[in-house]
Amino acid sequence: MHSARYDHGPNGKHEQINFLSGSEKVPPKRKTGLVIFVIIALVVAAVAAVLIWFFVFKGNSEAAISNRRIPQTIVFSGHMKLADVPYDQKLEDIRSKEFSDLASNLESVIGESIKKDSFLAKYYKTSVVTAFSRGVMGYYWSEFYVPASDLELVPEFSEERMLDALNNSVKNSRSVMTPRSLKISEVTAARTDPRMARNPRSVECFYVLEAEEGKLKTFTSPGYPKGYTSKSRCQWQIRTSEKNSILVDFPVFYIEDYCPDDFVFIYDSLSPDDYQAITQKCGQRPPSNPLAVASSGNIMLINFITDSDVQRPGFEAQYTAIPLSNATTCGGSLTETEGVFTSPLYPRFYPPAVDCKWTIKVPPGNKVRVKFTMFRMKEPTVDVHVCHKDYVEIMGTKYCGEMASLALTSETNVLEVNFHSDKSYTDKGFSAEYSAYDPADPCPNKFACASGHCIAKEQKCDGWNDCGDMSDEIKCKCDKEQFACDNGLCKPRLWVCDRVNDCGDGSDEKRCSCEENEWRCGNGVCLPQDVVCDSKQDCADGSDEASCKSSPGICSEFSFTCSNNECVNKVNAECDRENDCADNSDEAGCDCGTRPYKLNRIVGGQNAELGEWPWQVSLHFMNNGHVCGASIISDKWLLSASHCFVTNDPANHVASNWLTYSGMQAQYKQDGVQRRAVKTIISHPNYNPMTFDYDIALLELSDPLQFTNTIQPICLPSASHVFPAGTSCWVTGWGAQREGGQVSMMLQKASVKIINDTVCDMVTEGQVTSRMLCSGFLAGGIDACQGDSGGPLVCFEESGKWFQAGIVSWGEGCARRNKPGVYTRITKLRDWVKMETGI
Numbered sequence: 024m025h026s027a028r029y030d031h032g033p034n035g036k037h038e039q040i041n042f043l044s045g046s047e048k049v050p051p052k053r054k055t056g057l058v059i060f061v062i063i064a065l066v067v068a069a070v071a072a073v074l075i076w077f078f079v080f081k082g083n084s085e086a087a088i089s090n091r092r093i094p095q096t097i098v099f100s101g102h103m104k105l106a107d108v109p110y111d112q113k114l115e116d117i118r119s120k121e122f123s124d125l126a127s128n129l130e131s132v133i134g135e136s137i138k139k140d141s142f143l144a145k146y147y148k149t150s151v152v153t154a155f156s157r158g159v160m161g162y163y164w165s166e167f168y169v170p171a172s173d174l175e176l177v178p179e180f181s182e183e184r185m186l187d188a189l190n191n192s193v194k195n196s197r198s199v200m201t202p203r204s205l206k207i208s209e210v211t212a213a214r215t216d217p218r219m220a221r222n223p224r225s226v227e228c229f230y231v232l233e234a235e236e237g238k239l240k241t242f243t244s245p246g247y248p249k250g251y252t253s254k255s256r257c258q259w260q261i262r263t264s265e266k267n268s269i270l271v272d273f274p275v276f277y278i279e280d281y282c283p284d285d286f287v288f289i290y291d292s293l294s295p296d297d298y299q300a301i302t303q304k305c306g307q308r309p310p311s312n313p314l315a316v317a318s319s320g321n322i323m324l325i326n327f328i329t330d331s332d333v334q335r336p337g338f339e340a341q342y343t344a345i346p347l348s349n350a351t352t353c354g355g356s357l358t359e360t361e362g363v364f365t366s367p368l369y370p371r372f373y374p375p376a377v378d379c380k381w382t383i384k385v386p387p388g389n390k391v392r393v394k395f396t397m398f399r400m401k402e403p404t405v406d407v408h409v410c411h412k413d414y415v416e417i418m419g420t421k422y423c424g425e426m427a428s429l430a431l432t433s434e435t436n437v438l439e440v441n442f443h444s445d446k447s448y449t450d451k452g453f454s455a456e457y458s459a460y461d462p463a464d465p466c467p468n469k470f471a472c473a474s475g476h477c478i479a480k481e482q483k484c485d486g487w488n489d490c491g492d493m494s495d496e497i498k499c500k501c502d503k504e505q506f507a508c509d510n511g512l513c514k515p516r517l518w519v520c521d522r523v524n525d526c527g528d529g530s531d532e533k534r535c536s537c538e539e540n541e542w543r544c545g546n547g548v549c550l551p552q553d554v555v556c557d558s559k560q561d562c563a564d565g566s567d568e569a570s571c572k573s574s575p576g577i578c579s580e581f582s583f584t585c586s587n588n589e590c591v592n593k594v595n596a597e598c599d600r601e602n603d604c605a606d607n608s609d610e611a612g613c614d615c616g617t618r619p620y621k622l623n624r625i626v627g628g629q630n631a632e633l634g635e636w637p638w639q640v641s642l643h644f645m646n647n648g649h650v651c652g653a654s655i656i657s658d659k660w661l662l663s664a665s666h667c668f669v670t671n672d673p674a675n676h677v678a679s680n681w682l683t684y685s686g687m688q689a690q691y692k693q694d695g696v697q698r699r700a701v702k703t704i705i706s707h708p709n710y711n712p713m714t715f716d717y718d719i720a721l722l723e724l725s726d727p728l729q730f731t732n733t734i735q736p737i738c739l740p741s742a743s744h745v746f747p748a749g750t751s752c753w754v755t756g757w758g759a760q761r762e763g764g765q766v767s768m769m770l771q772k773a774s775v776k777i778i779n780d781t782v783c784d785m786v787t788e789g790q791v792t793s794r795m796l797c798s799g800f801l802a803g804g805i806d807a808c809q810g811d812s813g814g815p816l817v818c819f820e821e822s823g824k825w826f827q828a829g830i831v832s833w834g835e836g837c838a839r840r841n842k843p844g845v846y847t848r849i850t851k852l853r854d855w856v857k858m859e860t861g862i
């Protein structure tokens with residue numbers, strides 16, 4: 024067969040030409056005709072090829088490129104001083120003739136300056152003057168349009184180029200004077216989001232407000248509280264009299280949590296100029312952590328931009344003015360033996376451009392300890408090792424960013440603390456406690472960390488880094504109950520060979536029963552190292568295949584089982600935002616374990632904030648008030664402990680005797696709290712009141728909960744979920760704050776560590792079953808207590824979700840040394856929960 028064909032494969036791109044082979048040559052007499060035929064065929068084929076290339080490939084690739092290449096709008100905004108213009112109050116009124124005349128005059132000057140730069144001129148669209156303030160300062164923005172074909176030139180639109188264009192014209196205007204006699208100087212220009220370029224003469228969603236001392240006025244986002252719409256472009260220019268500062272508080276702030284789409288951007292200027300940005304925020308803020316800002320002068324600009332289609336209520340803002348000196352006066356000398364000092368206007372955002380210096384002086388012979396209970400000075404693009412923008416400086420070191428626990432001690436009886444905020448971006452700042460101490464005994468009855476913290480003596484050399492800087496774990500003489508790690512640390516002997524690298528250098532797991540090139544199965548059996556991830560289950564417990572990406576078909580207790588019964592050998596595969604199951608069942612039902620509110624990060628403090636633990640429930644029994652805790656696992660089901668219901672009193676197992684309170688923080692506050700009756704109580708059939716084994720119960724609610732900012736379900740871990748020993752988790756409840764005490768009015772929280780099972784078994788003298796786990800501190804001091812029972816022990820996973828690891832069950836007393844809290848191990852009872860509730 025003779026063929027010359029174009030074979031379009033499945034993707035239409037595959038070409039193939041077959042020429043005549045020697046053996047297929049035709050008889051000579053028909054040769055000429057055939058040659059002509061072949062030539063014609065080749066020409067036709069070539070033309071077809073060109074046409075196909077043109078229409079299919081070229082067309083496609085151009086379409087693909089132009090899909091990506093969309094024209095771009097570039098906006099610069101800034102301000103400039105108008106030297107020769109006398110200030111007139113009427114310039115502040117955008118509807119006045121004075122404003123309109125001067126604005127169009129300045130717009131022409133800006134336009135003409137830009138047009139002198141031939142590159143900028145080519146793309147220039149328009150300039151708009153948005154405001155004037157005392158000085159006289161003019162605020163403007165200029166817009167450029169770059170067509171898709173010129174996108175590679177976008178980097179050429181630099182701030183320097185824009186400033187050059189405007190400043191050159193300043194020079195010219197000095198000599199020749201512009202046609203309109205405007206002398207401009209002190210020009211600024213910054214690239215800004217085109218969505219914030221608003222023309223005050225277009226009346227839509229543009230407001231000019233006057234803040235006054237002693238008066239609190241309000242404004243809201245459009246559509247508040249029913250919900251804002253997509254594509255809002257709003258701006259509020261706020262002014263106040265000279266020598267005043269503007270304060271704006273947002274008692275309600277609830278917008279979409281994706282900042283590129285929806286955000287509020289606040290400036291210490293009347294133009295959206297990044298060099299004078301105060302802050303950009305999105306998301307939702309609880310009443311305990313409101314957004315509250317201050318200006319460094321008498322002007323402020325607030326932008327509200329929305330692009331997402333999700334409807335959220337928006338915001339409510341209150342504004343007022345205070346004397347500038349009140350906003351920016353700070354620092355001073357502190358001479359008491361203890362006290363508190365904060366950044367200016369704390370807990371409001373500190374104003375831009377302030378400097379403060381505190382000199383703390385305590386009696387001679389003493390030294391100063393400073394502990395920051397809140398420290399947040401975060402700015403975009405700032406390296407926290409350099410802190411070149413806002414910072415606190417103590418003893419020559421600058422601190423910035425967000426810090427969980429900063430404590431410092433002085434060298435002498437005097438300590439200086441400097442605070443600096445530059446012109447752009449501010450934050451909540453800090454709150455610090457200082458106290459005098461005797462250097463001979465820096466932490467009476469406690470251990471003094473190098474970091475300046477004092478910790479309980481028992482925490483020294485206990486194997487945990489309690490100081491945060493390891494100073495409590497170095498230079499330890501390991502006692503006989505401890506193992507000496509190769510790196511000098513001491514760890515409890517119980518932790519040796521428990522498969523957790525407690526020393527940090529692996530030495531506690533090195534000389535275990537297996538050789539170095541061997542793998543130690545969960546049950547202690549040693550196998551050659553190469554059994555690991557060989558797609559065969561070699562250990563009885565499957566631990567050799569537990570965290571292997573490619574061990575299909577191997578199902579062990581470590582595997583996640585998909586709905587289609589496929590096994591995934593990956594640690595904590597569920598709800599980690601990666602589809603691991605072919606049917607994606609590992610990522611189904613993951614609307615849980617998140618807290619909607621953006622919360623304060625106050626250091627220490629045991630009182631929970633509103634919305635911090637939105638799955639926590641308070642269970643009230645008859646007229647006894649709070650008795651037990653529970654957690655929300657769906658809108659109809661709560662998880663609690665059996666021992667709350669199975670007691671000597673049969674009334675405890677009567678559903679109608681219980682009331683559940685969700686969304687609660689203080690026992691006496693009902694705002695936002697949802698009260699539900701209980702329809703059914705299901706206690707685990709194997710619950711043993713003697714041993715507390717199977718201490719789990721499910722409560723079906725009579726009516727479903729409505730999820731809100733303060734009411735949300737917790738994620739339940741799959742049976743294979745691992746909560747490694749040493750993980751810090753949180754236990755919450757209204758339980759007693761000390762053994763034998765009363766229940767608490769405010770919801771309490773405590774960070775506790777998961778304790779390894781061998782240790783747990785030892786310290787409880789064998790009373791723990793596989794349905795239990797220990798969490799807390801062997802040193803004591805932090806624990807759940809009476810009244811916390813039934814409440815959740817939750818752990819934060821890297822995937823960004825909270826999972827419930829345990830249910831508060833029992834313990835010997837509360838917070839005693841070597842007596843950690845014992846919790847119901849949810850993973851072991853996960854299948855029972857699923858069977859009873861379908862969750």
Ligand code: 4AZ
Pocket residue numbers: 806807808809810811812831832833834835836837838843844845
């Ligand atoms: C209780 O009585 C209880 N320390 C709960 C937790 C603990 C002790 C007692 C753990 O409900």
